[in-house]
Amino acid sequence: MGESPQKTMVIPSRLAEVATVQNAILSDAKDQGYTKEAIFAIQLALDEAVTNAIRHGNKLDDTKNVTVQYTIDDQRISITICDEGEGFDPYEIPDPTLDENLTCPSGRGVMLIQAYMTSVSYNDKGNCLTLVKNKECALPKNSE
Amino acid sequence: MTAKESRLVVREEDGIIKVSFLDRNILEEAYIQQIGDEISALIDDATNPKILLSFASVEHLSSAALGTLITINNKVRQKGGQLRLSNIDPQIYEVFVITKLNKLFQIHEEADAALASFQ
Numbered sequence: 001m002g003e004s005p006q007k008t009m010v011i012p013s014r015l016a017e018v019a020t021v022q023n024a025i026l027s028d029a030k031d032q033g034y035t036k037e038a039i040f041a042i043q044l045a046l047d048e049a050v051t052n053a054i055r056h057g058n059k060l061d062d063t064k065n066v067t068v069q070y071t072i073d074d075q076r077i078s079i080t081i082c083d084e085g086e087g088f089d090p091y092e093i094p095d096p097t098l099d100e101n102l103t104c105p106s107g108r109g110v111m112l113i114q115a116y117m118t119s120v121s122y123n124d125k126g127n128c129l130t131l132v133k134n135k136e137c138a139l140p141k142n143s144e
Numbered sequence: 145m146t147a148k149e150s151r152l153v154v155r156e157e158d159g160i161i162k163v164s165f166l167d168r169n170i171l172e173e174a175y176i177q178q179i180g181d182e183i184s185a186l187i188d189d190a191t192n193p194k195i196l197l198s199f200a201s202v203e204h205l206s207s208a209a210l211g212t213l214i215t216i217n218n219k220v221r222q223k224g225g226q227l228r229l230s231n232i233d234p235q236i237y238e239v240f241v242i243t244k245l246n247k248l249f250q251i252h253e254e255a256d257a258a259l260a261s262f263q
Contacts, residue, residue: 015172015174016174040204040235043171044206047171047204047206048207051173051206096243097243102244102245102247102248103214103248104214105210105211105212105215106207106211108207108211109206109207112207112242112243
């Protein structure tokens with residue numbers, strides 16, 4: 001099996017564009033025979049990551065773009081999402097599962113991405129996020 | 145922006161407001177805001193709101209949707225009310241477990257058990 005070609009999508013920073021990215025990538029994942037559980041995980045992680053890039057990275061400025069590059073084959077999917085923002089440190093986000101944070105309405109996106117993906121990495125600046133999901137590793141990493 | 149049609153089914157029986165969702169995905173932020181506003185209005189209109197949210201038709205939800213549920217829960221508690229969730233798909237329930245929100249919300253497998261739990 002040869003290396004799968006990389007696909008690139010560039011979207012303006014509008015939240016309605018999140019579905020555009022999801023639809024394209026999930027369609028490819030279904031074509032590759034990914035399970036319902038893996039599709040659920042990819043959809044959830046994509047929703048959180050692209051929404052964060054638009055809202056927190058580019059601050060909803062639709063003159064700025066979010067670039068999504070991905071490769072997918074019958075082993076894994078790798079998705080890199082870059083915004084034009086200043087970047088952030090994911091380790092600075094308070095743990096949303098602590099009792100004192102349970103009633104806080106925000107701050108769960110990053111932990112959900114980490115739970116549902118096989119691996120998650122950031123560039124040094126913190127404005128590019130790479131998500132990898134192995135096809136045969138569908139179950140979330142339960143934080144219990 | 146034109147007025148949007150409700151995306152909820154709301155029925156009130158024996159003082160309990162039963163809410164279910166028309167759509168399979170609770171992902172889009174504008175949609176999440178809309179359902180949050182609609183449920184908040186139901187809470188505002190009730191004295192001691194007893195609300196059951198049924199997720200029977202829901203297949204996906206995002207952290208923004210969880211945030212709205214937390215806001216709804218906070219609002220219900222402020223009014224001395226009670227909130228119950230039911231009929232959550234196992235994959236979505238896993239999201240509640242991972243975020244430990246299963247400790248915050250009273251979640252029941254079936255609506256009947258949820259209804260019986262109201263005090």
